[in-house]
Amino acid sequence: MRNPVSADPSARAGLPVVDRMRQIAGVKRRTDPRAELSGSGLQCFAPRAGHARRAKAWVALGLLSLGGCATLDEPRNLDAHKQELRAYVETGAYARGLERSAAEATRWIEQRVARRSDGEQLAIVMDLDETLLLNWTRIDASDFTYVRADWDRWVAEASAPAIQPMLDLFHYARSKNVDVFFITGRPERHRRDTERNLQRIGCDGYRGLSCAPDDWKGTAAEFKMARRRQIVGEGRTIIANIGDQASDLVGGFAERTFKVPNPFYLSK
Numbered sequence: 001m002r003n004p005v006s007a008d009p010s011a012r013a014g015l016p017v018v019d020r021m022r023q024i025a026g027v028k029r030r031t032d033p034r035a036e037l038s039g040s041g042l043q044c045f046a047p048r049a050g051h052a053r054r055a056k057a058w059v060a061l062g063l064l065s066l067g068g069c070a071t072l073d074e075p076r077n078l079d080a081h082k083q084e085l086r087a088y089v090e091t092g093a094y095a096r097g098l099e100r101s102a103a104e105a106t107r108w109i110e111q112r113v114a115r116r117s118d119g120e121q122l123a124i125v126m127d128l129d130e131t132l133l134l135n136w137t138r139i140d141a142s143d144f145t146y147v148r149a150d151w152d153r154w155v156a157e158a159s160a161p162a163i164q165p166m167l168d169l170f171h172y173a174r175s176k177n178v179d180v181f182f183i184t185g186r187p188e189r190h191r192r193d194t195e196r197n198l199q200r201i202g203c204d205g206y207r208g209l210s211c212a213p214d215d216w217k218g219t220a221a222e223f224k225m226a227r228r229r230q231i232v233g234e235g236r237t238i239i240a241n242i243g244d245q246a247s248d249l250v251g252g253f254a255e256r257t258f259k260v261p262n263p264f265y266l267s268k
């Protein structure tokens with residue numbers, strides 16, 4: 001996976017967003033960092049005395065910090081949430097979460113394959129977006145919004161990179177003769193571009209790719225559950241179902257489910 005890392009050196013150093021803002025504004029930190037947790041940003045930071053520029057930065061930072069603090073009357077500002085999400089990616093925490101999910105699922109597949117019965121046809125189910133394919137470039141560029149025309153252009157490019165630990169998991173399952181089924185909420189009209197994208201990341205040999213019918217009116221969860229039921233009905237045992245959304249995982253027809261982190265959007 002191409003781990004998106006900001007050109008900002010403080011981001012590479014893994015500094016929290018509030019520290020990065022402080023660094024940008026040139027504001028000193030008080031000796032007791034616990035003070036940051038106790039009240040508004042205006043109480044948390046002190047400007048360097050006698051420096052007008054610093055005082056201006058202090059006010060700006062205070063306003064930003066106020067935007068980041070929830071109160072009883074006013075929810076935390078949307079911008080603060082977006083900064084938090086970008087920091088989650090830029091500090092590498094997201095990549096580490098993805099690695100943990102893939103490692104956990106791989107361990108389970110290994111254990112389950114070791115006690116496979118004679119003739120048992122094992123399968124895993126994987127979602128695609130933010131499970132195997134990484135759309136962070138698009139998510140970031142769109143500022144966390146969904147515009148259908150922009151999304152369609154992105155899919156047509158077929159250039160989403162693989163989430164590498166998940167691609168490794170895919171190859172591991174295949175090496176153990178476990179069938180892999182992709183069940184995605186992408187509609188049928190995106191099938192060819194999706195197949196092209198999968199080919200591009202070196203993902204061959206999957207048993208099936210299920211896209212939602214173009215005129216699907218139900219939920220993603222309903223579509224995905226119905227498809228898993230069909231796979232089981234064909235005589236396979238789904239040992240693992242892996243996805244980034246609850247809607248990928250609810251409804252049964254899998255021995256175990258694995259939730260991949262995705263705080264960026266919700267698909268029902």
Ligand SMILES: [Mg+2]
Pocket residue numbers: 127128129130131243244245
């Ligand atoms: Mg997904």
